[in-house]
Amino acid sequence: MIQFHKVSKVYPNGALALLKVDLHIPPVDFVFLVGPSGAGKSTLMKLIIRQELPSEGQVVVNGKNVARLRKSEIPLLRRKVGVIFQDFKLLPDRTVWENVAFALEVAEVSPREIRKRVPAILQLVGLEHKASALPGELSGGEQQRVSLARAVVHNPLVLLADEPTGNLDPATSLEIMELLERINLRGTTVVMATHNREIVDRMKKRVVALEGGRVVRDEQKGRYGR
Amino acid sequence: MKIRTVLRLAWQGLAGLWRTRFLGTAAFTTIVLALMVMGIFLVFLANLSHLAQGLEERVQLRVFLADGLSPEAMAKVGEQIRTLPEVERATFVSRSEALERLKRQFAGREEVFELVEENPLPDSYVVQPAPGTDWAKLSRALEQIEGVERATYGEEIVRRALLFLRMTTAATLAAAAFLAVAITFIIMNVIRLTVYARRREIEIMRLVGASDSYIHFPFLCEGFFLGFCGALLAALGVDRAYLWLSEQMSRSIPFLPLLGRDAFWLQAMSALIGLGALMGVVGSYLSVKRFLRA
Incomplete structure (x- = not known):
């Protein structure tokens, strides 16, 4: 599903983010990316959705070298790869329903299809009763669930989660993790960057540890630290 | 879309x-x-x-004829002028007509003409060129015609x-x-x-x-x-x-x-x-x- 072949990334200011990273993530895998801040976790995700281009090496997603995608193909890639963030990135002046529908509108999905898919996905994340609420009226956990609903409403092949529990309390974090696991079981590959030791240790999934831009550890059913 | x-x-x-x-x-x-x-x-x-x-459009060429041409010779020059493709119209102006025009322009100051014993103006043709004509070229072509003394269009002012x-x-x-x-x-x-x-x-x-x-x-x-x-x-x-x-x-x-x-x-x-x-x-x-x- 996702392959990194000797990928290095140096930013224009000279900062080295990744160095000769080799990584293979098969379909329906669940991977935690761990490591200190600046280790390269976010850069790795940005390369997957082609927010950044590798300085060296190849990033292949769903059989396609993302660096070679035509400009018009990038949006199509991003519809196959959902993303959620620590700060949720919701539109504050739009309701829950509208925030989720937004992802379908930009893909020019028909209104009828939107009316069908949005309630189903809101039900999946347990927010069908909050469809007309604004993000400001929701708790952090609920906002992250809206963000999650928006990320998976396209039925993406991959879900990238960049510190999704960073702003949440432990109980809410667990709820989000349960949802991510459910989404993973539906056939979506999940790649999650996190600093949350407790969650990583509890979930017993594959753990890829990065340090100084290198993969220093890659183990199945791993733990946060050695 | x-x-x-x-x-x-x-x-x-x-x-x-x-x-x-x-x-x-x-x-x-x-x-x-x-x-x-x-x-x-x-x-x-x-x-x-x-x-x-x-x-x-208002630019016209004046073609002055040589002195002493017979009326037939003048008419022949006119014919030759009209055969040029750049010429839209050519009107003959005799020397006496030219003097009359000049006098009209100097109306009220006729004394100027008392100094002139004989009409100094030559016979001429007023040529209206076709739109887009290169006047300098046309004027040179007109000067090639036998019997033509000079062709002018007020080059400098234009x-x-x-x-x-x-x-x-x-x-x-x-x-x-x-x-x-x-x-x-x-x-x-x-x-x-x-x-x-x-x-x-x-x-x-x-x-x-x-x-x-x-x-x-x-x-x-x-x-x-x-x-x-x-x-x-x-x-x-x-x-x-x-x-x-x-x-x-x-x-x-x-x-x-x-x-x-x-x-x-x-x-x-x-x-x-x-x-x-x-x-x-x-x-x-x-x-x-x-x-x-x-």
Whole structure:
């Protein structure tokens, strides 16, 4: 599903983010990316959705070298790869329903299809009763669930989660993790960057540890630290 | 893009204008004023070109004949002149006719002619060249005809007048181009405000897979509305101003008539509105492109 072949990334200011990273993530895998801040976790995700281009090496997603995608193909890639963030990135002046529908509108999905898919996905994340609420009226956990609903409403092949529990309390974090696991079981590959030791240790999934831009550890059913 | 999407995005463009209405109003006023100046330039250019054309049409060549030609020989010269393809019309003016004309021009000062014992003027032909003729070339060709002493068209005056008109036209065009760039920049900055206001939305749009054209479109509409409406208002302003100026000029300098509003008006105003709309679209495209690249 996702392959990194000797990928290095140096930013224009000279900062080295990744160095000769080799990584293979098969379909329906669940991977935690761990490591200190600046280790390269976010850069790795940005390369997957082609927010950044590798300085060296190849990033292949769903059989396609993302660096070679035509400009018009990038949006199509991003519809196959959902993303959620620590700060949720919701539109504050739009309701829950509208925030989720937004992802379908930009893909020019028909209104009828939107009316069908949005309630189903809101039900999946347990927010069908909050469809007309604004993000400001929701708790952090609920906002992250809206963000999650928006990320998976396209039925993406991959879900990238960049510190999704960073702003949440432990109980809410667990709820989000349960949802991510459910989404993973539906056939979506999940790649999650996190600093949350407790969650990583509890979930017993594959753990890829990065340090100084290198993969220093890659183990199945791993733990946060050695 | 589907029609439904186009309409929705166009509506978003209008909403964007509304969102930045306070800062936008000042910018919009500037755009209207700048477009009015541009409109005045356009109208001025049309008048200049009309003037130049009029001047070119009014240029006539005088072909002076050699002394002592028989009437038959003079008629033969006339025939030869008329066979030239660049000649539209050639009228014979006898030396006595020429003197009469001169006397008419000096009416009231006939004493000048008392000094002249004999008519010094030669027989001549007045030649009307076809439009677009190279007068210098025609004058050389006419001088080749046997019996022709000299052919002239007031070279120096015509040359200077046309040079002046051409230089003024070039300067006006340059100023209009400069103005067009300035207007495009103003529109770029107005759009930048709305882009900035919607930067979060744009960021999310890109993350969830919106195409660049989808992101661009509402802003292009916004730029189009700004340019189009600005130019429409400017056209109305120029129209009123031109009407007033024509009236003033026909009263005070009747020999220099302005073009009638019907002759070219629709073209000039359509050009102004088209240019306004184009500058709006280009300005907003550049603005969003810069933002998306950053």
